[in-house]
Amino acid sequence: MMPTFTLVGDEHAAPGGAGLPPTWSSSDKDSVTTSLGPARVWATLGHGMLNEVYWPSTGQPQLRDLGLYLVGEGGRWVDLRRERHYELSTPAPHLPLPTVVHRPSPGFDGPDYELSLEVIPDPLRDALLLRYALRGPYRVVMIVSPHLDASTPENVAWVDGALFAHQHRHVLCVAADVPFTHASAGVVGTSDGWQDLHAHGELTWAYTRAGPGNVALSAELGAAHGTVALGFSNTARGAWTLARSSLAEGPDAARTACVQAWSTWAQPLRIPAPDATLGHLAQFSAAVLRMHEDRTYPGAVVASLSTPWGNHTDALGGYHLVWPRDATLAAFALIAADQIEDARRILARFIATQQADGHWPQNNYPSGDPYWTGLQLDETAFPVLLAAKLRELGSAEVSGTTDMVRRALGFVARTGPTSDQDRWEENPGVNPFTVAVAVAALVAGATWLTGEERDDALRLADEWNERLDSWCYVTGTPLAQELGVSGYYVRLAPPQQEGGVTGQVLLRNRMGETVPASALVSLDFSYLPRLGLRAATDERVRDTVRVVDHLLREDTPSGPLYHRYNGDGYGEYDDGRPYDGSGRGRLWPLLSGERGHLALQAGEDPLPYLEVIARCASPGGLLPEQVWNGPALPEWGLQPGRPSGSAMPLVWAHAEFLKLLIARHSGRPAELLASVEERYATPRPAAEWRWRNETPFTVLPAGRALTVESPVPFTLHVGWDGWQDVQDVEAAPGSFGVWLVRLGRDALTGRGSVQFTRRFESGWEGTDHHVSVQGTTSAAQPGQLRTH
Structure with a gap:
C-alpha cells in the first residue's frame, strides 16, 4: 500500500505519554x-x-x-x-x-x-x-x-x-x-x-x-x-x-x-601477519579506521561509533566526535598500512577546521562544529606531525598546509609548554606526552617556516626538551627508594602557582581526592622515545618503565594490561555499576601498545604485547577502550580480561595495535620523524632559557642567554646582584606573537644574579623575580641588553 506520507490522526494513538527516558545502546558491540x-x-x-x-x-x-x-x-x-x-x-x-x-x-x-x-x-x-x-x-x-x-x-x-x-x-x-x-x-x-x-x-x-x-x-x-x-x-x-x-x-x-x-580500498594494504589471528585483526583494524571516517565530511574520523555505558545514558556526544589526537593517530596507522590518501583527507579537514588562533577544539562534530572546547596542546601539535609525515614520504602537499602549520606552531609557542588539559582531558600543567608532541611539532614544522621564526621554533623546541626533566622527572621519592631506581617521569606537573611537581594533583572522577604529583605515574612518558627525544635505553626511561610495570600493570586472563595512571576513576564501580562521573579506572589495551613500542625501541620483541591486545578483542574483532579487571559479574556482563562497558570499538586502540604490528616489521614507530630523530640523536648545544609565568626558574645554568617573555607588551625593570645597575627595557615583538627582552650571554657575563619585575599597561605586576646565574666569576660589568 502506498503511504500518504503525512502523520496519521490521533484516533488510534498509543497510550503512555512521553514514555521512559531514552538511552543509547550498550557499547558491548559485535x-x-x-x-x-x-x-x-x-x-x-x-x-x-x-x-x-x-x-x-x-x-x-x-x-x-x-x-x-x-x-x-x-x-x-x-x-x-x-x-x-x-x-x-x-x-x-x-x-x-x-x-x-x-x-x-x-x-x-x-x-x-x-x-x-x-x-x-x-x-x-x-x-x-x-x-x-x-x-x-x-x-x-x-x-x-x-x-x-x-x-x-x-x-x-x-x-x-x-x-x-x-x-x-x-x-x-x-x-x-x-x-x-x-x-x-x-x-x-x-x-x-x-x-x-x-x-x-x-x-x-x-x-x-x-x-x-x-x-x-x-x-x-x-x-x-x-x-x-x-x-x-x-x-x-x-x-x-x-x-x-x-x-x-x-x-x-x-x-x-x-x-x-x-x-x-584494501589492495594497497601492506600488513605483516606473524600468525593468522594477528594478521586478521590487523586487516580488520585498518578497515575499522576507514569505517570511522565520515562521507558527508570526508577526513572526519570519530573516536568510536559508540557511547560508553550507552544503555545507561542519553548523553548527546558519546564518542562519535572527532578528537584531533585520535584522528591523527588513526592517520599515522593508515599511513603505516600504505593508505596515504586516507591520511591526506584527514589533514585536509584539519586545515578546514583550525581555529583563527591556530588551535583545534578538544573535540568537534564531523561538521567541524566544536562540542567540548577545552584546550589540549598536543591536539594542536599533532596535525603538524601528520603534515610532516606526509612531506617526509614525498606526498604532494595539501593546499593550505603552510598556513596551517605556521598558525599551529604559533599557538604552541605562545601557550606552551603548559596545557589546560593533559591527554586524558583531566588536569592542567606540564605533561611529558604533551611536551614531547609539542617539541616534535616545533622541530618538524620548522621546515615550513623561514628566517627568525624558523630559528625561534627550533630554539624553543631545544629549550623545552632540555627543561622537561626539571619539570616532570623526580628523584629520591619514597617510591623510587622502594623500587631501587634513581627516579622516574611523573604523569604531570601541576601549574607553577600550584607547586609544580611538588604540588598536588586532583584525581578527576574520584570525589575530590588528591595525590602528590611526585607519586602519580603513567605511560605518558613513552612518547619521549616514540618521537625521538630520548633513547628507550636511557636510564631515566628504563627506571620509569620499572615504576610503571610495578604500579600500573595488572595480570588478567587476557594477559598483562595497564591502567592510565594510579588512582584513575574513569570506569565502572567495583560492584559493576556503570561510570556516572565517578568510578574506578580499568585497564586499557591501547596502553599495552604503548608499552610494546617501548619494548621494541629497547631492542625487545613486542609480539607478547600484540598478543595481549588481540586477546582483548570482541568475538567480532573490535578492540575496547577498557577491559574489566575485577571478579566476574555476569549480571553486568563483566568478565575479567574482557571488554568493559566503556567505548567499543575504540579507534585509538585499533590504530595503536596496527602501528605496533607494522613497527615490529619495519623496526621504527610510525610517528618517528627523521627531522626530530636527527636533531636529538646526539646532545644539542646549550639552549637559551625563556622565563615565562608558566615556566619560571630561579637558577640559570652557566653559558645561557636569558629571555623574559610575555604574551602582552611590557617594560622590564631589571637589576643585577641585588638590584645594582638598574635599567628599564621595553619589550619588543618576537616570533609567534610574544613580547620579549633578551639578556644575552655577554650581558650575563660576570653576574651572579638577575632581579626583575615588569610593568604592563595595567600597571606593575607587584612581584620581584630573582634568578641566580651559575658559573660566573669575573667582575661585574654592565652588559648590553637586547630586545630581540
Missing part, C-alpha cells in the same frame, strides 16, 4: 559496517542484533536498536538479544559485511531454530538492508527503537503502509519485501512491542501513532525469509523512496558493490 559509496549510513551490531545506526554523518546516531524476536505456538516467544547464543562472520577481515547466525543455547527448552541475519549497507542510497532467514516453527517479530535527532527525545512514530518515525528534519522509514502481518506504533515502557509480547506472547496491539516522546515501532514479518530496509531522509516520502528502491534492486546488488569497493 561489529561495525558501512559502505564506501556515496551513501551516508553507518551501522553497529551488538548482542547479535542491529543497534545504533548513524546518518547522515558518523556524529549523528538515529536508531537505538532493531531487535528480532521469535514467536511460537502457545504464547511462547524468544528474545534473541537476551539469549545471546550466536556466531558472527564476515567474508574476509577487510570486508565488513557481518552475518549473524542465532541458534538455541545448550539446555534451551523449546523447539530448535536457526535465524541468520545479514547486514548490508546500500552503497548508493542512505539505506540499510537486513536480510534474514528463519528455520524452525516460529514467526519473526521486529521491534524498532528510533532515536532521531539526538538533541531531543521528542520522536513521533506512525504506521502508514510502512513504519515511520520523525523528528524535525530526520525521518526513518522501515519497509520490507514481505508483508507486515501486524504493525503498531507504541510508547516505550507502556505500549511498545516488547510490552505487547510480554503481556500476550505475540503482537496484538495496532496503534497507528505514538509520541511525541520515546517511541518504538513493531511488526510481524509475513514470511520466514526476506529483506528489511531502513531508509533515512529529510522527508517521509524521501525515506520511503530510498527504502523501497533499495529493496527493488535487492541485497545481492548492494552486497556485490560493497565487496568490490572494500576490495579495491
Whole structure:
C-alpha cells in the first residue's frame, strides 16, 4: 500500500505519554559496517542484533536498536538479544559485511531454530538492508527503537503502509519485501512491542501513532525469509523512496558493490601477519579506521561509533566526535598500512577546521562544529606531525598546509609548554606526552617556516626538551627508594602557582581526592622515545618503565594490561555499576601498545604485547577502550580480561595495535620523524632559557642567554646582584606573537644574579623575580641588553 506520507490522526494513538527516558545502546558491540559509496549510513551490531545506526554523518546516531524476536505456538516467544547464543562472520577481515547466525543455547527448552541475519549497507542510497532467514516453527517479530535527532527525545512514530518515525528534519522509514502481518506504533515502557509480547506472547496491539516522546515501532514479518530496509531522509516520502528502491534492486546488488569497493580500498594494504589471528585483526583494524571516517565530511574520523555505558545514558556526544589526537593517530596507522590518501583527507579537514588562533577544539562534530572546547596542546601539535609525515614520504602537499602549520606552531609557542588539559582531558600543567608532541611539532614544522621564526621554533623546541626533566622527572621519592631506581617521569606537573611537581594533583572522577604529583605515574612518558627525544635505553626511561610495570600493570586472563595512571576513576564501580562521573579506572589495551613500542625501541620483541591486545578483542574483532579487571559479574556482563562497558570499538586502540604490528616489521614507530630523530640523536648545544609565568626558574645554568617573555607588551625593570645597575627595557615583538627582552650571554657575563619585575599597561605586576646565574666569576660589568 502506498503511504500518504503525512502523520496519521490521533484516533488510534498509543497510550503512555512521553514514555521512559531514552538511552543509547550498550557499547558491548559485535561489529561495525558501512559502505564506501556515496551513501551516508553507518551501522553497529551488538548482542547479535542491529543497534545504533548513524546518518547522515558518523556524529549523528538515529536508531537505538532493531531487535528480532521469535514467536511460537502457545504464547511462547524468544528474545534473541537476551539469549545471546550466536556466531558472527564476515567474508574476509577487510570486508565488513557481518552475518549473524542465532541458534538455541545448550539446555534451551523449546523447539530448535536457526535465524541468520545479514547486514548490508546500500552503497548508493542512505539505506540499510537486513536480510534474514528463519528455520524452525516460529514467526519473526521486529521491534524498532528510533532515536532521531539526538538533541531531543521528542520522536513521533506512525504506521502508514510502512513504519515511520520523525523528528524535525530526520525521518526513518522501515519497509520490507514481505508483508507486515501486524504493525503498531507504541510508547516505550507502556505500549511498545516488547510490552505487547510480554503481556500476550505475540503482537496484538495496532496503534497507528505514538509520541511525541520515546517511541518504538513493531511488526510481524509475513514470511520466514526476506529483506528489511531502513531508509533515512529529510522527508517521509524521501525515506520511503530510498527504502523501497533499495529493496527493488535487492541485497545481492548492494552486497556485490560493497565487496568490490572494500576490495579495491584494501589492495594497497601492506600488513605483516606473524600468525593468522594477528594478521586478521590487523586487516580488520585498518578497515575499522576507514569505517570511522565520515562521507558527508570526508577526513572526519570519530573516536568510536559508540557511547560508553550507552544503555545507561542519553548523553548527546558519546564518542562519535572527532578528537584531533585520535584522528591523527588513526592517520599515522593508515599511513603505516600504505593508505596515504586516507591520511591526506584527514589533514585536509584539519586545515578546514583550525581555529583563527591556530588551535583545534578538544573535540568537534564531523561538521567541524566544536562540542567540548577545552584546550589540549598536543591536539594542536599533532596535525603538524601528520603534515610532516606526509612531506617526509614525498606526498604532494595539501593546499593550505603552510598556513596551517605556521598558525599551529604559533599557538604552541605562545601557550606552551603548559596545557589546560593533559591527554586524558583531566588536569592542567606540564605533561611529558604533551611536551614531547609539542617539541616534535616545533622541530618538524620548522621546515615550513623561514628566517627568525624558523630559528625561534627550533630554539624553543631545544629549550623545552632540555627543561622537561626539571619539570616532570623526580628523584629520591619514597617510591623510587622502594623500587631501587634513581627516579622516574611523573604523569604531570601541576601549574607553577600550584607547586609544580611538588604540588598536588586532583584525581578527576574520584570525589575530590588528591595525590602528590611526585607519586602519580603513567605511560605518558613513552612518547619521549616514540618521537625521538630520548633513547628507550636511557636510564631515566628504563627506571620509569620499572615504576610503571610495578604500579600500573595488572595480570588478567587476557594477559598483562595497564591502567592510565594510579588512582584513575574513569570506569565502572567495583560492584559493576556503570561510570556516572565517578568510578574506578580499568585497564586499557591501547596502553599495552604503548608499552610494546617501548619494548621494541629497547631492542625487545613486542609480539607478547600484540598478543595481549588481540586477546582483548570482541568475538567480532573490535578492540575496547577498557577491559574489566575485577571478579566476574555476569549480571553486568563483566568478565575479567574482557571488554568493559566503556567505548567499543575504540579507534585509538585499533590504530595503536596496527602501528605496533607494522613497527615490529619495519623496526621504527610510525610517528618517528627523521627531522626530530636527527636533531636529538646526539646532545644539542646549550639552549637559551625563556622565563615565562608558566615556566619560571630561579637558577640559570652557566653559558645561557636569558629571555623574559610575555604574551602582552611590557617594560622590564631589571637589576643585577641585588638590584645594582638598574635599567628599564621595553619589550619588543618576537616570533609567534610574544613580547620579549633578551639578556644575552655577554650581558650575563660576570653576574651572579638577575632581579626583575615588569610593568604592563595595567600597571606593575607587584612581584620581584630573582634568578641566580651559575658559573660566573669575573667582575661585574654592565652588559648590553637586547630586545630581540
